Amino acid sequence: MNTHAGTRPLLVRILVFPGVRVLDITGPIEVFTSANEFGGRYRLTLVSADGERVTTAAGTRLEVDMAAGDAAETSDILVIPGGPGWDRLIKDDDLLDIVRGLDARSRCTVSVCTGAFLLAAAGLLDGHRATTHWRHTRELASRFPAVSVEPDAIFVQDGTVMTSAGVSAGIDLSLALVEMQCGADVAREVARDMVVFMQRPGGQSQFSARARAPHARQRMLRQVLDAVAADPGGDHTLSGMARRAGISARHMSRLFGDEVGTTPARYVEQVRLEAAQAMLEGGDEPVAVVARRSGFGSPESLRRAFVRNLRVTPSAFRERFQSTGVAAGEEVAAASPDGPAGPVPAGAAAAGAGAR
Known part of the structure; x- marks a missing residue:
């Protein structure tokens, strides 16, 4: 080796x-x-x-x-x-x-x-x-x-x-x-x-399918997961989710750990991240709009989440997945003499x- x-x-x-x-x-x-x-x-x-x-x-x-x-x-x-x-x-x-x-x-x-x-x-x-x-x-x-x-x-x-x-x-x-x-x-x-x-x-995370709400035995928890997936930009704080479910925040955290295998905050971030990915892949809205609609609030919060989870910025993600770089009627961009390898x-x- x-x-x-x-x-x-x-x-x-x-x-x-x-x-x-x-x-x-x-x-x-x-x-x-x-x-x-x-x-x-x-x-x-x-x-x-x-x-x-x-x-x-x-x-x-x-x-x-x-x-x-x-x-x-x-x-x-x-x-x-x-x-x-x-x-x-x-x-x-x-x-x-x-x-x-x-x-x-x-x-x-x-x-x-x-x-x-x-x-x-x-x-x-x-x-x-x-x-x-x-x-x-x-x-x-x-x-x-x-x-x-x-x-x-x-x-x-x-x-x-x-x-x-x-x-x-x-x-x-x-x-x-x-x-x-x-x-x-x-x-x-x-x-x-x-x-x-x-x-x-x-x-590889950048190629994953959209998050699907995991199957949960508790009907009440399934409703919480469905609500997050349906509206990633909504108010999904731990206390807010617990209040809507009619249980304590501690019980909600325990249910997430037992049945979803993660924390409430991590699950919400994952759903929001994948919602943002979908918007960036399929549209041309400004990053600030994507950040707001997906629930991250600010472009900086969105950027930190992308870098932490996907190791790319939102703008780089959009460029990589929206096009091969060849638009109709345009000349094919020439590769640099050194190719993309660079010094890395x-x-x-x-x-x-x-x-x-």
């Missing part, structure tokens, strides 16, 4: 299977092969269960180099991609045995997107911190309680195991590996060449760094 100073090429082995997601494979491949153009030395091989070509989730067919059982050489990096059929794959005992066998012959094992479920089902994430696509972080935590899931991380390194978030996050993880093994200069050149961020701003190092600290 440390900087590779030797002359031996680093072997990257990628397991593929029917229904694998294409970008989970090609993203890392592009990073490592691009690194070879800037001083890195990587050798890539694709393996399948039987050595035969596989059909991806997109319907394309992939040729492979060998069967997994014939891959006797120890790899420096083992990549386990994901696919939309992950819930079926984790029940495939033969595939899980292959994953365990390849891991035993690898110095570093990484997963992309829902590939984390394969690692978890194989027992390789027990006692480790990990992440996966934001849509599936709760499912990963629920199915595999021995795994410490970090839902907002773009990628997580825990010892010699690394896991990444959805799809394109495999590029972020691969860039971090290149930086660790070949140095920041090589990783920076790869990022510039691929026109991607070397370290993204923000976390990738680093394993990107656990919790932003999203493309």
Whole structure:
């Protein structure tokens, strides 16, 4: 995992299977092969269960180099991609045995997107911190309680195991590996060449769905949650919610902790934050209006909430999600000669760094 100073090429082995997601494979491949153009030395091989070509989730067919059982050489990096059929794959005992066998012959094992479920089902994430696509972080935590899931991380390194978030996050993880093994200069050149961020701003939270009022057993609490979701800008102080429910503030706090899993203030802020996200994504109202309508009151309060929770400002969030940057009838903006990589190092600290 440390900087590779030797002359031996680093072997990257990628397991593929029917229904694998294409970008989970090609993203890392592009990073490592691009690194070879800037001083890195990587050798890539694709393996399948039987050595035969596989059909991806997109319907394309992939040729492979060998069967997994014939891959006797120890790899420096083992990549386990994901696919939309992950819930079926984790029940495939033969595939899980292959994953365990390849891991035993690898110095570093990484997963992309829902590939984390394969690692978890194989027992390789027990006692480790990990992440996966934001849509599936709760499912990963629920199915595999021995795994410490970090839902907002773009990628997580825990010892010699690394896991990444959805799809394109495999590029972020691969860039971090290149930086660790070949140095920041090589990783920076790869990022510039691929026109991607070397370290993204923000976390997976900015891609989450709108908050839905959690199911609560108490009808009275459900009404309180519904009222907050229906009118995020309303008066939702602890005392106000307790008064409307006809209970004490202490009892209201206890109900939130027991049935919602958070504090009243935190729940209200989350609903307001997601209401503000929706307004910024779909409209052009001034930030001050968004702050007032969503219940934050002032632009500064809104900005602090965005930076604290999403690691981006409201204005940056709007720019990132309203458009790709190309408007009808306008010329496509040219990328800077240096690309978006800039001077920021990738680093394993990107656990919790932003999203493309």
